[in-house]
Amino acid sequence: MSSVPGFNRIIVVGAGPSGLLLTLLLVQNGIDVTLLDQQSDLDTNPRATHYAAPAMFELNRAGVGDDLRARGFLPAGVSWRNIDGEILASLDANVLGDDPDRMTCLPLDQLGQILKEHVAKQDKAKVLFHHKVISLGQDDQEAWVVVDTPNGKHTFKADYIVGCDGANSQIRKSLFGDWEFPGKTWDQQIVATNTYYDFDKYGWNDSNFIVHPEHWFMAARITKDGLWRVTYGEKAGLSPEELIARQPEKFRQMLPGHPGPDGYKIKNFSPYKVHQRLAKSMRVGRFLLAADAAHLCNPFGGMGLTGGIVDVGNLFDCLKGIYDNKADPTILDKYSAIRREKYLDIVDPISSANLTRLFELDPARAVELDPFFQMAQKASTDEKFSRELQNHVKNLQHDFTQYYSSGEEAEIH
Numbered sequence: 001m002s003s004v005p006g007f008n009r010i011i012v013v014g015a016g017p018s019g020l021l022l023t024l025l026l027v028q029n030g031i032d033v034t035l036l037d038q039q040s041d042l043d044t045n046p047r048a049t050h051y052a053a054p055a056m057f058e059l060n061r062a063g064v065g066d067d068l069r070a071r072g073f074l075p076a077g078v079s080w081r082n083i084d085g086e087i088l089a090s091l092d093a094n095v096l097g098d099d100p101d102r103m104t105c106l107p108l109d110q111l112g113q114i115l116k117e118h119v120a121k122q123d124k125a126k127v128l129f130h131h132k133v134i135s136l137g138q139d140d141q142e143a144w145v146v147v148d149t150p151n152g153k154h155t156f157k158a159d160y161i162v163g164c165d166g167a168n169s170q171i172r173k174s175l176f177g178d179w180e181f182p183g184k185t186w187d188q189q190i191v192a193t194n195t196y197y198d199f200d201k202y203g204w205n206d207s208n209f210i211v212h213p214e215h216w217f218m219a220a221r222i223t224k225d226g227l228w229r230v231t232y233g234e235k236a237g238l239s240p241e242e243l244i245a246r247q248p249e250k251f252r253q254m255l256p257g258h259p260g261p262d263g264y265k266i267k268n269f270s271p272y273k274v275h276q277r278l279a280k281s282m283r284v285g286r287f288l289l290a291a292d293a294a295h296l297c298n299p300f301g302g303m304g305l306t307g308g309i310v311d312v313g314n315l316f317d318c319l320k321g322i323y324d325n326k327a328d329p330t331i332l333d334k335y336s337a338i339r340r341e342k343y344l345d346i347v348d349p350i351s352s353a354n355l356t357r358l359f360e361l362d363p364a365r366a367v368e369l370d371p372f373f374q375m376a377q378k379a380s381t382d383e384k385f386s387r388e389l390q391n392h393v394k395n396l397q398h399d400f401t402q403y404y405s406s407g408e409e410a411e412i413h
Contacts, residue, residue, distance in 0.1 A: 072106030183277030
């Protein structure tokens, strides 16, 4: 292996968890990274919460898994129910035992803080907030971004630039155009809340999906102090004011015990639209995309969060291979092709099914009609099959070290 690195510097745009994780993996391996973000600090909005096994593999090898487990918890399992709370099917996560990659739950903003703390200990990382990308360019030798800063416009140059700047990615828009993000927006209106309510009193699982044509929803424990994410479907076309006005009656109809407004405490209330979208490519020359900058899906089942973190780990392996002169830059074309394929073959169909089975199925015939429910029922009496079913999500992973020219595997930290 050549002692001269295959490149000198990476720029990562977007200091969300995906950008921070990529930065951490790269600098831990001696690669200089400048991380740019247009905000003044990390996003503190509560968003996704559940990290499935492929995501935990990447977080563990970055050295943050123990911190994540200490601040979060291991969900006991998931149940699908009808509106009366009756269980249609369940999966018991405890059959996975002490697997270090077992699904872990922690609000995404808290993972961001953990990653920021780890990045701050690395002298190869430079993190710059208040730096907004406004344009970009590249040639045969380097890529660059023009950035608005508190001290005027500056140009930052690197060998590769990675857009980890989320659903509204400026990197993606600059590469493909503001409106070029193929896919669809769901007709269904989604309302996400963070709510304190005593689901334990009713024997509910740590994660629950309710199948009902009108009052479909998800209720999942997200912190150890009893905060739950309650995300539900609403009629399309309602204003934010109308959604707020309808919330008490929705909760009375949906939640076990049919509580009034004095029976729970809502900390956050966020209506939003959900999308299934995939960029035309995740590589354009020296520019690369990962996570939400490259693809979006609805939040039911956590496929977007997990898939995005796996993007980051795979991209790290590709870049490290180039840096260590074990791979040439064409490995980045494989990154784009394979990660897009994983979205099309796994993330999109599974996340879409996770959503539609909640409102399209007749709850009285759900098990009869849905093959997934039939598999979940089999899993309830067959631990080996249950482990296989729950670990199916590991198909999101891909070993890019197999394309290294020396045949050696990347060093795992």
